Each structure stands twice: as structure tokens, then as C-alpha cells.
Amino acid sequence: xxxxxIVAGFVAPHPPHLVYAxxxxxxxxxxxxxxxxxxxxxxxxxxxxxxxxxxxxxxxSPHWMTLxxxxxxxxxxxxxxxxxxxxxxxxxxxxxxxxxxDLAEACCAEAQGLGLxxxxxxxxNFRVDYGTxxxxxxxxxxxxxxxxxxxxxxxxxxxxxxxGTAQMExxxxxxxxxxxxxGKRAVLLASNTFSHYHFHEEPDxxxxxxxxxxxxxxxxKWDMRMIELMRKGQIREVMRxxxxxxxxxxxxxxxxAFPWMVSAMGYPDxxxxxxxxGTVIGTGNAVMEWRLAA
Amino acid sequence: MAIVSAxxxxxxxxPFLQRGNPPWGAIAAGADRAAxxxxxxxxxxxxxxSTQWxxxxxxxxxxxxxSTGLHVDENWYEYGDLTMNVRADVDxxxxxxxxxxxxxxxxxxxxxxxxxxxSGTIVANGFLNPDASxxxxxxxxxxxxxxxxxxxxxxIAAEQAALQGKRAAVxxxxxxxxxxxxxxxxxxxxxxxxxxxxSANRALLDAMTQGSDALQAALPDFNCATKGxxxxxHLGWVLGATGGFTGATVHSYGPTYGAGAAVVEFHL
Numbered sequence: 001x002x003x004x005x006i007v008a009g010f011v012a013p014h015p016p017h018l019v020y021a022x023x024x025x026x027x028x029x030x031x032x033x034x035x036x037x038x039x040x041x042x043x044x045x046x047x048x049x050x051x052x053x054x055x056x057x058x059x060x061s062p063h064w065m066t067l068x069x070x071x072x073x074x075x076x077x078x079x080x081x082x083x084x085x086x087x088x089x090x091x092x093x094x095x096x097x098x099x100x101x102d103l104a105e106a107c108c109a110e111a112q113g114l115g116l117x118x119x120x121x122x123x124x125n126f127r128v129d130y131g132t133x134x135x136x137x138x139x140x141x142x143x144x145x146x147x148x149x150x151x152x153x154x155x156x157x158x159x160x161x162x163x164g165t166a167q168m169e170x171x172x173x174x175x176x177x178x179x180x181x182x183g184k185r186a187v188l189l190a191s192n193t194f195s196h197y198h199f200h201e202e203p204d205x206x207x208x209x210x211x212x213x214x215x216x217x218x219x220x221k222w223d224m225r226m227i228e229l230m231r232k233g234q235i236r237e238v239m240r241x242x243x244x245x246x247x248x249x250x251x252x253x254x255x256x257a258f259p260w261m262v263s264a265m266g267y268p269d270x271x272x273x274x275x276x277x278g279t280v281i282g283t284g285n286a287v288m289e290w291r292l293a294a
Numbered sequence: 295m296a297i298v299s300a301x302x303x304x305x306x307x308x309p310f311l312q313r314g315n316p317p318w319g320a321i322a323a324g325a326d327r328a329a330x331x332x333x334x335x336x337x338x339x340x341x342x343x344s345t346q347w348x349x350x351x352x353x354x355x356x357x358x359x360x361s362t363g364l365h366v367d368e369n370w371y372e373y374g375d376l377t378m379n380v381r382a383d384v385d386x387x388x389x390x391x392x393x394x395x396x397x398x399x400x401x402x403x404x405x406x407x408x409x410x411x412x413s414g415t416i417v418a419n420g421f422l423n424p425d426a427s428x429x430x431x432x433x434x435x436x437x438x439x440x441x442x443x444x445x446x447x448x449x450i451a452a453e454q455a456a457l458q459g460k461r462a463a464v465x466x467x468x469x470x471x472x473x474x475x476x477x478x479x480x481x482x483x484x485x486x487x488x489x490x491x492x493s494a495n496r497a498l499l500d501a502m503t504q505g506s507d508a509l510q511a512a513l514p515d516f517n518c519a520t521k522g523x524x525x526x527x528h529l530g531w532v533l534g535a536t537g538g539f540t541g542a543t544v545h546s547y548g549p550t551y552g553a554g555a556a557v558v559e560f561h562l
Binding site: 067088089117123127151153200 | 350365369375400408551
């Protein structure tokens with residue numbers, strides 16, 4: 001068996017507004033559009049997935065937050081209706097996903113081997129979080145590639161940013177080891193917004209783009225600074241600044257998906273491609289790709 | 295005020311799902327006593343605030359007439375499924391939405407099939423109102439509301455219940471100290487995370503037994519001594535809705551994977 005590899009990693013944020021605005025048949029609410037630049041960014045990412053032909057998509061979502069360890073979806077097929085508890089007016093989505101349980105178990109075992117608390121989620125009635133679903137829909141709406149779903153352990157908030165980030169980087173190392181042993185071509189998805197300052201009231205028409213702009217200029221400037229570093233391939237500098245970015249931009253990357261992904265990719269010095277950037281209720285969202293293999 | 299009873303209930307589902315485990319069974323036994331007290335107060339409606347129903351845009355209020363279905367907690371899924379069986383007092387919830395909006399707290403109704411009502415609300419309702427015969431007004435925990443703002447919300451809910459001539463029971467769903475064990479433990483030996491948290495919890499519960507003034511005086515020390523659940527805003531809901539209480543009975547107190555949990559009946 002050939003050694004498996006991570007063929008690409010994406011920052012793939014999960015505002016449910018993007019699914020809502022696209023009007024896919026799975027989602028009950030209907031929109032007049034909105035957030036087009038971000039949705040066009042995802043169109044580019046979808047083309048990349050088409051070219052890469054991965055065997056599996058691995059997604060780390062901040063909206064499956066777990067207290068005791070790092071959890072992995074461990075049921076072969078999960079389906080149901082996901083109603084977003086925060087934006088139920090926008091996201092009521094019928095999902096049906098195939099889970100790569102073998103790879104999930106391998107990631108879990110590797111994580112345990114590296115000293116992390118890690119668990120398999122075996123409850124067939126489990127309702128997958130909207131962050132996981134949104135990211136997967138936006139990156140591959142056909143739902144024809146098996147998935148490994150990973151929770152966001154609460155350690156960056158419960159312990160401190162350094163300890164929490166270290167755990168996520170260890171989880172990334174475990175993920176890479178499991179992928180290499182699997183023989184599979186894998187794509188990693190960090191389901192994170194960048195600056196997470198947002199408005200506290202929703203416009204009467206959520207997709208009214210005349211109301212959409214960065215909520216916080218300082219957060220926006222941080223996002224641009226970090227994106228520029230990523231575009232230059234300076235991921236080590238990004239990680240050196242990571243705690244400051246999290247603190248000053250209230251960045252959602254704190255929840256762990258980003259350090260998990262860059263650690264799994266071995267802190268690549270290849271320039272990232274920015275597919276697009278835009279705000280959703282004032283938060284900063286970038287769709288970015290690190291292409292590691294053809 | 296039309297408030298006929300008031301309770302603090304834990305939101306962690308472990309005592310509900312696994313009452314056979316002694317540390318959690320003791321908490322559940324206290325919840326049974328609270329259920330009897332609630333029934334004796336003969337409420338027309340429950341006014342529920344749960345720290346686990348998170349909102350970030352606007353204040354959300356449940357208006358689905360009858361919410362049913364299975365709910366699996368994202369953390370404690372291995373201990374079993376929860377059954378949603380929650381009825382809303384739609385008229386009163388809509389009155390709360392209007393009153394809160396008029397008071398400058400932008401509010402919205404939530405009426406969606408399969409909306410994931412939070413574990414805390416399901417568990418508290420399951421303990422106190424298992425057949426869902428008493429309808430409820432359920433308010434979300436907007437992360438950007440502070441303690442005083444939550445008191446205000448509680449006051450609005452109670453005022454609206456009074457205007458409709460309804461006997462209301464106030465249910466605050468949340469924990470005490472929030473520090474928990476972040477690794478696997480022997481659940482039969484569950485305990486409060488550390489002595490500091492245990493002492494802080496006991497001091498806060500003691501203050502509750504002395505009345506609302508004592509509770510308010512004790513909260514700053516509690517918040518210094520330990521990290522409380524969501525800034526203890528659920529107690530703001532109790533204070534606002536009841537307008538104060540004279541004492542309390544602590545029906546049970548114990549750990550939920552290290553975090554503090556208690557069932558308390560407030561005396562009005």
C-alpha cells in the first residue's frame with residue numbers, strides 16, 4: 001500500500017449564511033442571495049477538490065465543542081435534520097454523510113498514543129453540528145466523499161491558549177500519522193472564521209448586503225496581516241503571532257482547527273492561495289488553500 | 295408578582311441520564327423533591343432560563359407549541375439519549391418578546407421543527423415536568439447580556455405572566471463552579487474539582503438559604519474564588535423574576551464530572 005498523504009488543507013469557514021444564500025435543496029429557508037464573494041471563493045475551492053480527487057475529507061469544527069478530550073465521529077452513516085441553534089431562521093439542513101470510521105479510529109488511536117484524551121462517538125442518533133455540515137457542504141455539495149469529523153476540545157478556553165494550541169498541534173501530528181498509514185489521499189478542512197467580532201442584532205433581511213462590513217477595523221487589519229503572511233508562505237510567523245491574533249482579533253481560530261491543520265501539514269512554507277475573503281455579520285472569513293500535492 | 299415557586303436546577307444531563315451512579319443519583323433525588331415542591335405550587339407556566347441555550351444575535355424565546363424528538367448531548371452521548379417533550383406557552387412567550395423588545399432588548403421567536411432545545415432545558419423539564427403538562431416560556435442565554443441584563447429579562451417574564459394572570463414557577467438552569475475534569479474519570483468517584491470550588495459552592499448555597507440579599511452579597515466572592523457557570527447569570531434570572539426571596543432549601547448538591555451542581559428551592 002502506498003503511503004497516504006495530505007494533498008491539501010483549506011481554511012473553510014462555516015457561517016450558515018453561505019448555505020442559506022446558495023439555496024441548496026437540502027436547506028429549508030430560502031434566500032435572495034447574499035455573501036457572493038465568499039460563495040464564489042468556495043466555487044474555486046470546489047474546483048480544487050475536483051482536481052485533487054481526495055479519498056477523504058477531514059473537518060475540525062468549533063461547533064462540536066467537547067470538554068473531555070478530542071472526539072471523532074464513529075458511526076458509518078449519519079443523517080438527519082440539522083437546525084442551527086443560533087441561526088435557526090437560516091439553517092435547517094437535511095444532511096446525510098458517510099463517515100470514514102477506519103481513518104477516524106486510526107486518528108483517535110494515534111492521538112491516544114501521543115498522550116491526548118481521545119474518544120470515538122458511537123451514538124447513531126447523534127446530530128452533527130452545523131459547523132461541520134456547512135463547511136462540508138460549501139467545499140463539496142455532492143456529499144460523495146467520506147468524512148472524518150473531529151470535535152473542538154475546549155482546552156484553548158479551559159486551560160490557556162498555549163496549552164490548548166499545543167494540544168491541537170499534537171492532534172495534527174496524530175492526524176498526519178494516521179493518514180500516512182492509511183494509504184489515502186486526504187484533504188484537511190479547518191472550519192474557522194478569522195476575526196470573530198460580530199454584530200449583535202440581525203438585519204430584518206439577513207442577506208441585505210448593505211448592512212455587511214467588518215464589525216471591527218482592528219480585527220480586519222489583523223486578518224489582512226495574517227492572510228498576507230500565509231500568502232507568502234510564512235506559516236511559522238503566523239504561528240508565532242497566533243496568540244496575539246487570537247487575543248486582539250477575537251479570532252475563532254482559537255478553537256483549534258487552524259493549528260491542527262497546519263501542524264498536520266508540517267507547517268508548510270508553500271504560499272497559500274486566497275480564494276476569497278468576506279464578512280458575515282461582521283466576522284472575517286477567508287477561504288484559503290495550501291496545495292501540498294498534485 | 296404571580297410567582298408561586300422558584301428553583302435552581304443543574305443543566306448537566308448526567309444526573310438525569312445516569313441516576314444509578316451514586317454521586318449523580320444524589321443530585322437526581324434532590325430533583326425529585328423539587329418536582330414535588332413544584333407540583334404543590336400549582337403553576338400555570340414555567341419560566342425557564344438555561345445557560346446552555348446560547349444566543350449571540352438578539353434574545354431568543356421558544357414559541358414552538360410542542361417540541362418533541364430525540365436529543366443527543368454533544369459531550370455525554372455515551373450515557374444515553376434525551377427525549378424532548380417541551381410545550382411552550384406561546385401567548386406568554388410572544389408577550390415577553392414584545393415587552394423585551396419595547397424595553398430595548400431586541401427579541402425573536404423560535405418556532406422550528408426539530409430545533410435542538412438545549413440539554414439543560416430538556417433535563418430540568420424532564421425532572422420537574424416529565425409529562426410536559428405545564429407549558430413553559432424558555433429564554434436563551436445571549437452571551438452578550440450581563441447579569442443585570444438577565445435580571446431584567448427575568449423581571450420582564452414575570453411581569454408578563456402577572457399581566458396574563460398566570461401562576462408562574464421560575465426555573466434557572468445552570469451549574470455552580472464550572473471547573474471540570476478534562477480527562478476520563480471513574481464516575482463512581484466523581485467529586486467537585488478541587489477544595490476551593492467546593493468551598494465556594496457551599497458558601498454560595500449557604501447564602502441562598504439566607505435570602506436574596508445574602509446571595510447578592512456573596513456572588514462577588516464566589517466569582518473571585520472560582521469560575522462560575524456563565525457568570526451565574528441564571529441566578530440573575532431568579533432574582534429578576536422573583537423580585538427577591540427570603541431563603542432557600544438546598545435539595546441536593548454534588549459533582550457533575552467535577553463541576554458543581556445543585557437543586558435549590560427558593561422560598562418566596
